[in-house]
Structure formats: C-alpha cells, structure tokens
Amino acid sequence: MARIVECVPNFSEGRNKEVIEAIVDEVRRVNGVKLLDYSPDEDHNRTVVTFVGDPENVKIAAFNLAKKASELIDMRVHKGGHPRMGATDVMPFIPVSDVAMADCIEIAREVGKRIGEELGIPVYLYEDAASADYRKNLADVRRGQYEGFFDKIRQQEWKPDFGPDEMNAKSGATAVGARVPLVAFNVNLGTSNIEIADKIAKTVRFLGGGLRFVKAMGVKLEERNIVQVSMNLVNYEKTAVYRAYEMVKMEAQRYGVPVVGTEVIGLLPMKALIDCAEYYLQIEDFSIDQVLEKRIVE
Amino acid sequence: MARIVECVPNFSEGRNKEVIEAIVDEVRRVNGVKLLDYSPDEDHNRTVVTFVGDPENVKIAAFNLAKKASELIDMRVHKGGHPRMGATDVMPFIPVSDVAMADCIEIAREVGKRIGEELGIPVYLYEDAASADYRKNLADVRRGQYEGFFDKIRQQEWKPDFGPDEMNAKSGATAVGARVPLVAFNVNLGTSNIEIADKIAKTVRFLGGGLRFVKAMGVKLEERNIVQVSMNLVNYEKTAVYRAYEMVKMEAQRYGVPVVGTEVIGLLPMKALIDCAEYYLQIEDFSIDQVLEKRIVE
Numbered sequence: 313m314a315r316i317v318e319c320v321p322n323f324s325e326g327r328n329k330e331v332i333e334a335i336v337d338e339v340r341r342v343n344g345v346k347l348l349d350y351s352p353d354e355d356h357n358r359t360v361v362t363f364v365g366d367p368e369n370v371k372i373a374a375f376n377l378a379k380k381a382s383e384l385i386d387m388r389v390h391k392g393g394h395p396r397m398g399a400t401d402v403m404p405f406i407p408v409s410d411v412a413m414a415d416c417i418e419i420a421r422e423v424g425k426r427i428g429e430e431l432g433i434p435v436y437l438y439e440d441a442a443s444a445d446y447r448k449n450l451a452d453v454r455r456g457q458y459e460g461f462f463d464k465i466r467q468q469e470w471k472p473d474f475g476p477d478e479m480n481a482k483s484g485a486t487a488v489g490a491r492v493p494l495v496a497f498n499v500n501l502g503t504s505n506i507e508i509a510d511k512i513a514k515t516v517r518f519l520g521g522g523l524r525f526v527k528a529m530g531v532k533l534e535e536r537n538i539v540q541v542s543m544n545l546v547n548y549e550k551t552a553v554y555r556a557y558e559m560v561k562m563e564a565q566r567y568g569v570p571v572v573g574t575e576v577i578g579l580l581p582m583k584a585l586i587d588c589a590e591y592y593l594q595i596e597d598f599s600i601d602q603v604l605e606k607r608i609v610e
Numbered sequence: 611m612a613r614i615v616e617c618v619p620n621f622s623e624g625r626n627k628e629v630i631e632a633i634v635d636e637v638r639r640v641n642g643v644k645l646l647d648y649s650p651d652e653d654h655n656r657t658v659v660t661f662v663g664d665p666e667n668v669k670i671a672a673f674n675l676a677k678k679a680s681e682l683i684d685m686r687v688h689k690g691g692h693p694r695m696g697a698t699d700v701m702p703f704i705p706v707s708d709v710a711m712a713d714c715i716e717i718a719r720e721v722g723k724r725i726g727e728e729l730g731i732p733v734y735l736y737e738d739a740a741s742a743d744y745r746k747n748l749a750d751v752r753r754g755q756y757e758g759f760f761d762k763i764r765q766q767e768w769k770p771d772f773g774p775d776e777m778n779a780k781s782g783a784t785a786v787g788a789r790v791p792l793v794a795f796n797v798n799l800g801t802s803n804i805e806i807a808d809k810i811a812k813t814v815r816f817l818g819g820g821l822r823f824v825k826a827m828g829v830k831l832e833e834r835n836i837v838q839v840s841m842n843l844v845n846y847e848k849t850a851v852y853r854a855y856e857m858v859k860m861e862a863q864r865y866g867v868p869v870v871g872t873e874v875i876g877l878l879p880m881k882a883l884i885d886c887a888e889y890y891l892q893i894e895d896f897s898i899d900q901v902l903e904k905r906i907v908e
Contacts, residue, residue: 346905364905408903553887557891557892571892573892573894574891574892574894575893575894578900579900579905580900580901580902581902581903582880582884582901582902582903585883585887585888585901586883586884586887588886588887589851589852589884589886589890590883592852592886592887593851593852593855593872594855594869594870594872595871595873596798596872598874602874602877602878603877603878603879603880604662604791604879604880605706605707605879605880605903605904606903607644607646607662
C-alpha cells in the first residue's frame with residue numbers, strides 16, 4: 313500500500329438518509345479506496361465524507377461522488393447553517409503517504425476539469441491548488457454563498473477555473489483543492505468565562521497576530537460548564553500541535569486559568585502526534601521510519 | 611494487512627557474511643513476511659534479525675530460520691561478547707497489529723515444538739510464553755550460557771519445554787518466547803560525570819526500586835564528552851516512555867544536571883510515542899483509531 317491520498321468532500325445534504333447513502337455508495341463501489349468515515353450533520357444539513365486510496369482510484373471515486381450529488385441534491389431548495397455554495401460544496405485532496413502535494417494539485421486539477429466540463433458545474437481551485445493567491449482561502453472563494461454566486465461569478469476575478477462561466481442553479485459551484493491535513497484540536501479551560509476563551513482564541517490565531525496556521529474561536533461547553541479554545545491547525549507540519557497547545561496554556565496563565573484537558577476531533581496523521589512526542593521527550597535525530605507501523609505500510 | 615506479528619530472532623553469528631546472508635535469505639524467501647532490519651555485530655559475534663508478517667507466514671519463516679541456523683552455525687567453536695546459549699539463541703514473537711498476546715504465545719509454542727522435535731534442539735519458553743514464573747526472565751533461562759547448559763539441562767527445574775532432555779552440542783539450546791515490544795530509550799545528560807548517570811540508572815530501574823518495566827545503566831559518550839542513562843523499556847504500555855523520561859529528569863535535578871537530549875534506538879511501535887503526545891497534550895478520550903495510518907493498515 314504505497315501511495316495514499318485522502319479525499320474529504322463536503323455535500324449539501326445532511327438530513328435525507330437515502331440521498332446520503334446513495335452518495336456514499338459511490339465510494340464503496342470503487343475498488344482500491346476505503347471509506348473511513350461519513351458524518352451527516354442535520355443542523356448544518358451537510359455531510360462530510362472521508363475516504364483514502366491510491367491516486368487513480370481516488371480520482372474515480374471523487375468524480376463519481378460529485379456526479380451522484382449533482383443528480384440527487386437540488387441547491388434551489390437547500391437550507392442549512394453552514395456556509396455553502398454547491399451540492400458538492402468542497403472537495404480537498406490531501407497527501408497521506410508517498411504522495412507529494414504536487415500530485416494532489418494535479419489530482420485536483422484533473423477532477424475539477426471533469427466536474428466542470430462533464431457535469432457543467434463551475435469549479436474553483438483553492439488552497440495549494442489555487443490558480444491565484446486571492447483564491448487560496450476557501451472562505452474568500454465561498455463568500456456570498458450559493459445565493460450570491462449568480463452575481464459573483466460574473467466578476468472577472470471570480471471567473472471559474474473550469475466549467476461554465478455561469479452558475480449552475482441546481483448544483484451550485486464547487487471548490488476543488490489540495491491541502492495538508494487539518495487537525496481539529498480543542499483546549500478546555502478550567503473556567504466558565506467565555507470571554508477568556510474568546511480572548512485567548514484571538515491571541516493565538518493568525519488573524520490576531522498569533523501562529524501562522526492556526527484558526528481559533530472560543531466555545532462554551534454547556535454540559536461541563538467550562539469553555540474551550542477550539543482550533544483548526546491548517547498546517548501541522550509548520551505550526552505543530554504542541555506549539556498551539558503551549559501558546560494557549562501560556563495565555564491562559566495570565567487569567568490564572570488552568571488547561572483541564574484537550575480534544576482531538578476526528579482523524580489526524582500519525583506524524584502530528586509523533587512530532588509532539590519528539591518535542592516533549594527531546595528526542596535527537598528521530599526518523600519517522602523508526603515507527604514500526606510506518607515501515608509496514610511502505 | 612490485518613494481523614501483524616513481529617519476530618526478532620538473535621543468531622550466534624555476526625562475522626561470517628555468507629552465513630548471515632544465508633540465514634536472512636530464509637526470511638526473504640517467504641511470501642507474506644517483510645524483512646525490516648538485520649544488524650550483524652562483530653564484537654558480540656551475533657546478528658539480530660527483525661521481520662514482520664501475518665501469523666501463519668511468520669511461523670514458517672521463523673522455523674526455516676532456526677533450521678538454517680542449526681545447519682550453518684556450530685556452537686562448539688562460537689566465541690563472542692554477548693551471553694548466548696544456542697545457534698538460534700532467542701526468538702521472541704511480538705504482537706503488532708490486531709494480534710493478541712495469547713496468539714503470540716500460541717505461535718511461540720508451535721514454533722518451539724517444531725524446533726524441539728524436528729531439529730532436536732532443547733527449547734525453553736520465556737517471557738509471556740513461559741511455562742513457569744521462574745522461566746520468564748531470559749537472563750535466568752540463559753544463565754550458565756552454552757558451556758554451562760550441558761549440566762544445567764539435567765536439573766529437573768531446567769528440563770526443556772520441548773525437544774530432547776539433553777544438550778545439542780552443535781546448536782545449543784534456544785529460548786522461544788512472546789513479549790511486548792522493547793523500546794530502547796536513552797537520556798543524555800549535560801555532564802561528563804559517569805557516576806551521576808550510574809546513580810540515576812540505579813534509581814529509575816526496577817532492580818533499584820524504580821519503575822517496574824525499566825532496565826537501565828550509565829554509559830559514557832566519549833565523543834560528545836557527556837554521559838547517558840541507557841534504558842530498555844520492556845513494557846511501554848505499562849511503564850510509558852514519558853514516565854521513564856520524567857523520572858530521569860527529576861533525578862538529574864538533584865545533581866543540578868540538565869537533560870540535553872534523548873535517543874530512540876531502532877524501531878518502536880507508534881503507540882509508544884502517541885501515548886507520550888497524549889500525556890503532554892492532556893488529550894481526553896483519545897483513541898488510536900483516530901490516527902489515519904492506523905485506519906489504513908486495518
């Protein structure tokens with residue numbers, strides 16, 4: 313099992329189980345890819361699908377998913393709490409093992425071209441696959457959402473990378489990209505004061521002058537009567553998990569608030585945690601090839 | 611690649627390259643197993659081989675190795691610095707993935723029986739596979755070494771578990787066992803005073819009243835003019851790497867000596883490091899199944 317790419321498409325349907333299963337079946341149907349997870353969210357009316365496999369089969373499954381979503385989802389009647397612009401809203405390709413970012417960019421371009429030309433859906437390349445710097449950030453690409461895209465698409469700077477220059481009313485538009493794996497990492501604080509979590513979040517995140525690859529916000533955990541700094545680490549190789557953790561802890565000290573625990577949400581690559589063990593244990597000259605499982609997967 | 615067992619046999623030949631290659635070829639010859647490493651040691655006149663695979667094929671390769679070693683190694687002329695009692699001196703089976711310790715004990719019994727009966731070599735089961743508590747510790751089993759075994763084997767309490775009740779003059783005796791993976795972990799201290807490393811080693815190890823699954827000794831690193839507490843963690847699940855590290859650091863403080871770095875020697879299981887990341891990052895309710903690579907290997 314040499315080369316592995318991960319794909320995490322998000323679809324604008326989180327309530328109709330038949331539709332969700334029919335879409336996910338497109339992953340199950342392809343040999344050489346493995347469905348790792350799918351989590352429908354009723355409030356957001358959105359489903360996140362995670363699958364992995366060799367590059368060729370991931371491309372096939374990814375296109376088939378987008379095709380099935382374009383058949384079964386109608387954006388004209390979609391309502392939900394999460395920002396979205398299309399039936400297949402966003403489709404990132406992520407290098408996992410023996411695959412370079414350049415390969416994932418190439419995959420994003422190929423799949424994006426097919427979605428654009430064969431399905432007639434405007435496609436925007438984003439993150440590492442973006443055709444221009446201002447298109448890198450998904451939030452910038454998606455700003456205006458489905459409803460606003462009928463106008464936005466007519467602006468020269470928002471001409472799609474692939475597909476028609478007009479909005480697809482039924483399927484919307486799709487962002488296809490390549491990126492490093494996201495790590496969702498939350499730090500729980502020993503206080504119920506949400507202002508403290510908010511202030512810390514603003515300090516540690518990129519937007520507030522904090523760490524380059526950290527997005528963060530304060531969240532209240534009602535059941536436990538504590539608050540949390542909820543983070544997305546968008547490049548764990550450059551902004552390591554331990555650095556985000558230590559910075560939250562350091563900022564919490566000024567309020568006399570302890571870190572009572574942390575959470576890793578969903579999946580993360582082995583290296584994100586092993587980098588932390590290396591740091592805290594002060595290991596010299598460590599190679600990921602010393603990890604038994606890494607050698608076996610090779 | 612669901613079920614994976616590791617086997618790390620040690621052979622009493624570390625100088626004759628032809629013999630070493632002929633033995634290692636027995637691993638290369640079996641489909642379904644993968645040779646990860648082999649390191650001949652000329653001073654010790656001993657070679658450690660590491661391979662992994664599914665249980666059935668690991669059994670086949672392990673027996674073939676012992677057979678080839680019994681043909682090519684003659685213990686009557688063996689000299690070397692490391693304690694040893696046989697051509698195939700020791701052969702542990704180690705659970706890596708989706709295999710229980712009970713399975714490895716069963717493998718050790720099967721392979722041990724074949725070595726005993728088909729090769730006419732006295733076999734002692736050790737560690738988790740031992741037939742009695744006093745046979746668990748390899749050092750106790752091997753005490754007296756090859757030369758002493760001609761007498762030792764006649765004592766009722768050292769009757770072999772499998773094979774003849776008499777020593778095999780050419781091949782010696784073999785210890786076959788099941789155990790958790792060893793982690794070789796060294797802590798480097800910012801001093802050249804070997805007495806400090808020795809004292810700390812004696813404090814942290816089991817024998818000195820320290821941690822249950824730690825073996826330790828002081829070592830001088832001549833080139834760097836520092837000393838090191840060199841440890842074998844014989845059960846990283848029960849005595850975690852971070853605990854051994856923190857205890858050495860704590861003991862070093864009484865001498866005003868800093869930890870300047872650490873080393874992981876050879877291979878170790880992913881979980882040994884991930885347990886440390888979990889500890890230092892205070893992660894709540896973490897499951898190893900959240901690690902992407904773990905899910906892919908399944």
